[in-house]
Amino acid sequence: MDKAAMLDRQQHIRNFSIVAHIDHGKSTLADRILEATDTIAKRDMQAQVLDDMALERERGITIKLNAVELHYQAKNGETYIFHLIDTPGHVDFSYEVSRSLAACEGALLLVDAAQGVEAQTLANVYLALDDDLEIVPIINKVDLPSAQPDVVKEEIEEMIGLDASNAILASAKTGLGVPEILERIVSDVPAPTGDLDAPLKALIFDSVYDSYRGVVLAVRIVDGQVRVGDTIELMSNGKRFEVTEVGVMSPKAVKRDFLMVGDVGYLTASIKTIQDTHVGDTVTLADRPTATALDGFRKITPMVYSGLFPVDNAKFNDLREALEKLQLNDAALEFVPETSTALGFGFRCGFLGLLHMDVVQERLEREFNLDLIMTAPSVDYQVVRTDGEVVTVDNPAELPEPSEIKEIREPYVKASIMVPNDYVGPVMEIAQRKRGEFVTMEYLDKYRVNVIYNLPLAEIIYDFFDDLKSSTKGYASLDYDITGYRASDLVKMDILLNGDPVDALSTIVHQDFAYDRGRAIVAQLKQTIPRQQFEIPIQAAIGTKIIARSTVKAYRKNVLAKCYGGDITRKRKLLEKQKAGKKRMKAVGSVEVPQEAFMSILKMNDEDTKGK
Numbered sequence: 001m002d003k004a005a006m007l008d009r010q011q012h013i014r015n016f017s018i019v020a021h022i023d024h025g026k027s028t029l030a031d032r033i034l035e036a037t038d039t040i041a042k043r044d045m046q047a048q049v050l051d052d053m054a055l056e057r058e059r060g061i062t063i064k065l066n067a068v069e070l071h072y073q074a075k076n077g078e079t080y081i082f083h084l085i086d087t088p089g090h091v092d093f094s095y096e097v098s099r100s101l102a103a104c105e106g107a108l109l110l111v112d113a114a115q116g117v118e119a120q121t122l123a124n125v126y127l128a129l130d131d132d133l134e135i136v137p138i139i140n141k142v143d144l145p146s147a148q149p150d151v152v153k154e155e156i157e158e159m160i161g162l163d164a165s166n167a168i169l170a171s172a173k174t175g176l177g178v179p180e181i182l183e184r185i186v187s188d189v190p191a192p193t194g195d196l197d198a199p200l201k202a203l204i205f206d207s208v209y210d211s212y213r214g215v216v217l218a219v220r221i222v223d224g225q226v227r228v229g230d231t232i233e234l235m236s237n238g239k240r241f242e243v244t245e246v247g248v249m250s251p252k253a254v255k256r257d258f259l260m261v262g263d264v265g266y267l268t269a270s271i272k273t274i275q276d277t278h279v280g281d282t283v284t285l286a287d288r289p290t291a292t293a294l295d296g297f298r299k300i301t302p303m304v305y306s307g308l309f310p311v312d313n314a315k316f317n318d319l320r321e322a323l324e325k326l327q328l329n330d331a332a333l334e335f336v337p338e339t340s341t342a343l344g345f346g347f348r349c350g351f352l353g354l355l356h357m358d359v360v361q362e363r364l365e366r367e368f369n370l371d372l373i374m375t376a377p378s379v380d381y382q383v384v385r386t387d388g389e390v391v392t393v394d395n396p397a398e399l400p401e402p403s404e405i406k407e408i409r410e411p412y413v414k415a416s417i418m419v420p421n422d423y424v425g426p427v428m429e430i431a432q433r434k435r436g437e438f439v440t441m442e443y444l445d446k447y448r449v450n451v452i453y454n455l456p457l458a459e460i461i462y463d464f465f466d467d468l469k470s471s472t473k474g475y476a477s478l479d480y481d482i483t484g485y486r487a488s489d490l491v492k493m494d495i496l497l498n499g500d501p502v503d504a505l506s507t508i509v510h511q512d513f514a515y516d517r518g519r520a521i522v523a524q525l526k527q528t529i530p531r532q533q534f535e536i537p538i539q540a541a542i543g544t545k546i547i548a549r550s551t552v553k554a555y556r557k558n559v560l561a562k563c564y565g566g567d568i569t570r571k572r573k574l575l576e577k578q579k580a581g582k583k584r585m586k587a588v589g590s591v592e593v594p595q596e597a598f599m600s601i602l603k604m605n606d607e608d609t610k611g612k
Ligand SMILES: Nc1nc2c(ncn2[C@@H]2O[C@H](COP(=O)(O)OP(=O)(O)OP(=O)(O)O)[C@@H](O)[C@H]2O)c(=O)[nH]1
Pocket: 020, 021, 022, 023, 024, 025, 026, 027, 028, 029, 060, 061, 062, 088, 089, 090, 140, 141, 142, 143, 144, 170, 171, 172, 173, 174
C-alpha cells in the first residue's frame, strides 16, 4: 500500500466503543452491527459473538475486552473501517472500560428506554467524556411496551448534560435504528489523528496468552506503523522482540502485513514471559523509537481479598502459572503466596469485587482444570499498632494480637444508589442496616432519586447489591468510590473446630455484630460440615472468649458397618462414593471441611437479610 492509500485509509477509520449500564443491550447491539456489516453471515451468528469465552456466554455479562474490525459501505458510497471495542458494564469492571476507551475516538451511549440512565451509565459516560470522546446517544429497546424514550431523552440532558435531541431511537432486538447508527458513526466519530510517518507509538490495551504464539498483545496504533519482522521495544522495561505476526480480529484473527496509525489489532512477537508485558505500556520500534511514552493507565487497586488454595497441595505451581496467565489480561488481579496452617500453600489474591472474584475462580477451574478452596473475602484494614506503626492487613489471620492494636481502620466508600422515588424507603433501610451514614438525597428528575451514603466497604462487598436489587424490584443501580479509611470498633473472630482455631475461617467483624454473626456462622458451619466418626464442636471466639458454639454429631453408624460379611463390590462402591464426596474437602486437622464452609460468612449474610 503506498503512502497516499494509507493516508486515505486513515481518514476512513472509525474507532468506537459502546458504553452502557449492564443489560441495556450492548452485546445485542454489537451483534446487530456485526450482522449489518456482514462481518459474520447471519447463519454463522452465535448469539453474542463478542462475549467469546464460554463463561461469558453462560453468565451473560461481558468480562473481557475485545476489538473487532468491520467494513461498512456508507450511503456516500465509500467504505469505512470500523473498530468496535467492547467494554464490560458491571460495576466491578469500570477500570477495564477506561482501558477500552483509551483506544477510541467515539462512544455510542446506549440507554435502555424503559430503565433510563443508571449509575453505570453515568460512571461510564463520564469516563468517555474525560477522554474527550465524541458521544452518540442511542435509546435502545424502544420496542418494549414500557419504553419511554422522551423521558429518557430528558434524563440524558438533565443528568449527563448531553444534547439528546438527535438521540437515535433503536431496538437492538429488532434492528430498528441500526442503519442510522452506522451512518452516525461515520459522520460523528472523528477519524484518528496520529502521524503515519512518526516513529511507532502503540498502546497495549489488552493481552492474552496463547500456548502457540506466546503473548498476544491487543494494540491501538497511535502513530506510525509496524510490520512483521520489525524489532519492537516495550517502553516500560526496554525489552525487545521481533514481530512474528500482526492482524485484526474480524471477528476471528485475520493476518495482515502491517498495522498503521489508527488501527486497532493484535501483535505477536514470541513474547514468552508473561511478566514482560503490561497493559497500558507503549510499544515502539527498537531502531527508531518514539520520544515519549503514552500516559498509560492509572494503577487500580483491588478492593476484596481472598485466599486461594489448591485442594491438592501438589498443584500449587499449576495454580501459580494459571494466575500469571490470567493476570495478563486482567491487570486488576493481584496475588502473593500465602501459607495457612489449615489449608497449606496457596495465594492471597486481590479482586475488584465479588463478581470479579467469582469469575477468576471459575476461569481457574474451567480453563486450567484446578480444584480450589477459596476463603471468605476480606477488605484491607489499616491497623495502628500501640507502637504507632501502621500496617495493612488484608488477611484476618494476620491481625496482630489485641494487646498490640491501638486502632483498626476500615475502608469506606461513598455510594450513590439511584432508584425510583417509591423505593427510597427500602434503600435507606438496607443502607442503615449495613452501618451506612446518610449523606444526601438528590432528586434527579420527576421519577428518580440519587441516594448517597457513606458505607463501610466490608458491608457492601458481600450482598449489598443483591439486597438492593431484590428490595427495589431490580430498579436500584449502584456506583461507589473509595473515600478513605475510618477507625471502627472491629474485632477478630476466630472459629475453632474440634478445639483448634482454623486460620482460614477467621474474620474481622464489627463489635456490635459479633455475637449475631458468630451464632450465624456456627449454625451455618454445622450444616455444611458433614458428620464424621467423632463429635466435632464448632466454636466462635473473640480472643479467649467463646461467643457461640454448636456441635456436629458423630455418625450413628459406620458406613461400612453394614457390609461386614457382605459382598466386596458393595463395599468398594460405598468407599468410592465417599471418595467422590470428598473431592472438594480439605482435611483441617482431624476434620474434613468442604469448600462451602469457607464461604459460610457470605451465606450467613444471606440469612441475616432474610430476617432469620
Ligand atoms: N426488547 C428488547 N430487548 C433487548 C433489546 N436489546 C437487548 N435486549 C435484551 O436485553 C438483555 C440484555 O442485553 P445484552 O446485550 O446482553 O446487554 P449488555 O448491555 O451487553 O450486558 P453486559 O454484556 O452484561 O454488559 C438481553 O436479554 C437482550 O435480549 C431491545 O432492543 N429490545
